[in-house]
Amino acid sequence: MSNTIRRFYSAFLILSSILFFHVGCTDKVDKTPPNDSPKNGTIHISVDETFKPVIDEQLKMYHATFPQSDIKVEYKSEADCFRDLNKDSTRLIIVARGLYKSEADYYKSVLTYYPYFEVLAYDAVALILNKENTDSVYSLSKLKDILTGKEDITAVMDGKNATSTVRFLSDSVMNKLPFGKNVVSAGGSEVVIDFVAKNKHAIGFVGLSWIGNEYEPKQQELLKQVKLALVECKTCEEKDMFAKPSQATITYMQYPLARPLYYILKENYTGLGTGFINFMGLERGQLIFRRSCLAPAKMNLLKRTTNIKDKE
Secondary structure, X not given: OOHXXXXXXXXXXXXXXXXXXXXHHHHHHHOOOOOOEOOEEEEEEEXXXXXXXXXXXXXXXXXXXXXXXXXXXXXXOHHHHHHHHOOOOEEEEEEOOOOOHHHHHHHHHHHOOOOEEEEEEEEEEXXXXXXXXXXXXXXXXXXXXXXXXXXXXOEEEOOOOOOHHHHHHHHHXXXXXXXXXXXXXXXXXXXXHHHHHHOOOOEEEEEHHHOOOOOOHHHHHHHHHEEEOEEEOOOOOOOOOEEOOOHHHHHOOOXXXXXXXXXXXXXXXXXXXXXXXXXXXXXXXXXXXXXXOOEEOOOOOOOXXXXXXXXX
């Protein structure tokens, strides 16, 4: 064998060895099994506090169905949920908005893939009143006057400017005008309800899932302390129509303070986060949203009357 052939053969062997080693390492990394699956494992999620009652029900059913799963949830403000999404330890958040394009692009640059986000159901910001309050009908312009401080009525929120309720009202009612000094914050939805129940002229804003479930005894007890106000319907054909927050008025876009319930998931494989959002998007999860008086977004679960006769 000539020297030229020997050198070529040696170079070929060295190159082949390098390529084999590289492919072998890459293959090993790609096939490293994740430590969770749709039915088992442990993950941490953060959820907007205003959705706590319905997400508690979702988790209760999911854990009962898949006992090997352990979804550890923390309830907090919307802004804190988005801060948690930046952490490696938090893979899934449930909030009242999706990602802005700038946020999605940022995560793409960090993660090399876009997080998934989609609407699971529609909720509402319920306007609650003291039982003795005789003014139970509110136009959107009146709400704007109260929230900007033009009317000296105490309005109670479920937190400071970091909550989804505050952001939603700022965007949809106030056109981003500053809140008046009469707008105060409370430490969560139950505190809002308690404050309004004890103050005759105060009004409050909470998520419907806290007081809208007629099958939940605790929520019915909370609703006995306050009452729901009617808010001006902007989509109704008839003028001067007002609606209370309910599953029907959300579904037919009659209640103006309706809002989406989103999931945002950082998971590029089929893990426990994927399993949980799939559960909430399919029949059992959508029925839980419906039972909680939210409007399911993924499945049409309307009742249909049929007339079936037995064959003679």
